[in-house]
Amino acid sequence: MVSGRSAFTPFVVLLWASFFFLCQPAASMGGDLYRWVDEDGVSHYSDAPPVTPPQKGKTIQVKTLRQPSSATNTSQEFIIPFESIGQGMLVDVMINNYIPAKMLVDTGASAIKINAALLKRLNQDLPDDRRKGKVITAAGMANAEELFIEKIDVGGAVKENVRAFFMHEAYDNAYFDGLLGMSFLSDFKMTVDYKNNQIHLKR
Numbered sequence: 001m002v003s004g005r006s007a008f009t010p011f012v013v014l015l016w017a018s019f020f021f022l023c024q025p026a027a028s029m030g031g032d033l034y035r036w037v038d039e040d041g042v043s044h045y046s047d048a049p050p051v052t053p054p055q056k057g058k059t060i061q062v063k064t065l066r067q068p069s070s071a072t073n074t075s076q077e078f079i080i081p082f083e084s085i086g087q088g089m090l091v092d093v094m095i096n097n098y099i100p101a102k103m104l105v106d107t108g109a110s111a112i113k114i115n116a117a118l119l120k121r122l123n124q125d126l127p128d129d130r131r132k133g134k135v136i137t138a139a140g141m142a143n144a145e146e147l148f149i150e151k152i153d154v155g156g157a158v159k160e161n162v163r164a165f166f167m168h169e170a171y172d173n174a175y176f177d178g179l180l181g182m183s184f185l186s187d188f189k190m191t192v193d194y195k196n197n198q199i200h201l202k203r
Contacts, residue, residue, distance in 0.1 A: 078188075080155035080199045089192070089199065090176055094153040095122065101177035105199065107190075109181030112149065112162060116169035118177040122149070135167065142167055152184050157201045159184050 038050070082089040082105065089105040099121055103112070113135075114122075124147065131146040144165045152162045163183040188201040 075203065076157075077200060077202045078155050078157040080157070080201060082197055082199055084197065085175060091154055091180060091199065093177075093180065096150050097153070103178050103180040104176045105185070106179040106181050107185060109179045111146075111183040112152070112164035112181045113144075113179040114149075114164055114166050115172035115177050116166060117172070119147075119166050124149075133165075135165070137171065142171060154180065154184070154201070157188060157203070159187055 080091055082091050084090075085104065090102055091105060093101045093103045095101055095118075099118075101114075101118055106113075126145075126147060133144055133146070134141050135144045144167045146163065146165050149162045149164050151158065151160050164178075185201075188203050191200040191202075192198075193200065
């Protein structure tokens with residue numbers, strides 16, 4: 001559990017953590033993505049389950065989240081500080097090298113979700129033939145439209161041509177500019193250090 005207090009309630013975090021874009025997944029996929037919490041309470045995200053056996057009498061629950069993008073040969077690790085917001089993690093994001101944003105890390109979202117206000121700041125041309133679909137929220141189904149963001153930079157961890165979606169501004173939240181979903185995170189192995197409020201992304 002993330003420590004810290006905020007006016008942002010856990011219920012709202014749950015609501016915004018439940019987006020899932022109902023379109024085709026990205027073309028390049030690898031093995032499953034696993035999540036588990038070790039004996040020290042540290043959450044791990046990896047394309048392989050834990051190999052260290054737990055202490056006698058203890059068990060480690062492993063959850064398969066989804067398939068990540070295929071791995072690259074370059075090994076890099078990025079340490080990203082986060083702000084606790086309810087039970088969520090808020091991180092600073094730089095879009096297209098000049099637009100700062102704050103996003104809620106959401107491994108349950110298949111793609112990045114951007115708020116309507118952030119979409120205006122991007123000033124991005126949207127093709128007439130862009131894909132439109134549905135997302136599942138805690139309040140039910142809602143309409144969404146797809147776009148691709150040229151570059152996402154999170155503490156030096158960079159991905160280009162990132163799939164994202166946007167919705168009517170009624171579904172946006174004033175506490176952050178969007179959700180940092182799996183269309184970005186699936187390129188990395190992610191470990192969360194709650195004690196130091198840090199996310200480790202390894203590529």
